[in-house]
Amino acid sequence: MNDRPSMLAQPLRAPSAARIAVYVLLLVLGAVVGAAGALVQSGWFPGGLLLALLGAAGLFLGAARATGGRGGAVAGAAGWMVSVVLLTASRPEGDFVFAAGAGSYLFLLGGMAVAVMCATLAQGRQPDGPAVRLGK
Template sequence: MSAQHQPGGWLATPPRPGRIGAYLALAVLGALVGVAGSLLQGAWFPGGLLLALLATGCLFYGGLRATGTQFGVGAPAAGWLAAAILLSMGRPEGDAAFSAGIGPLVYLLGGMVVAVMCATMSRLPQPGGRSGRLEK
């Protein structure tokens, strides 16, 4: 068994440029979905909130499927969280992207819950690998 297929083996091998690029692209996409979701959830409640959370979940699960790693969820989640937190802070003049109410709170907490759910899903089966099931 190669070092990369052993538990923790990905730490022993240097990251490939393509994988780094994919994680960076997912982080940028996460920030874009965070900005769009922040605006949409307040503009069209409750449909916008549900649509924003659905887009967030699709991005996180898509990152998991595209990379096959939990870091594929963590990269867009970091971008999403950074965008959502920056938009929620507001400006000294009192302007903010989030209004007062339950919608923004559900969006922030719901997005974090969706990220944790996607990150803790079971790993995807490796191609050519044996099943983890015991044979009879």
């Protein structure tokens, strides 16, 4: 048997400055992808919507793989969500980015669904060592 304690029994460690910087970068990148997707999805309706959702999915899955856990996908999704929600608000002048149409709602709801799927399906941290399976 492995004499190392379980991951759950180990004390919490403070994240390094590099890890925090990666998460902040993913948050900003998520905001950029959300703003770009908001502009593209309305410009070229059927293809732009698909391109915007595929770009968001690529960011979320790539962030999860790059960080080795679900936190990367969540950081990218949080940046995406903040930028999209801020762009849905109308300004005092009456300007807005999102029109009240099917494409805008599909982008909002589809992006949220993609974020949840990518964060859920991302590989979590796996225990290391030779005895990671019971009975071996």
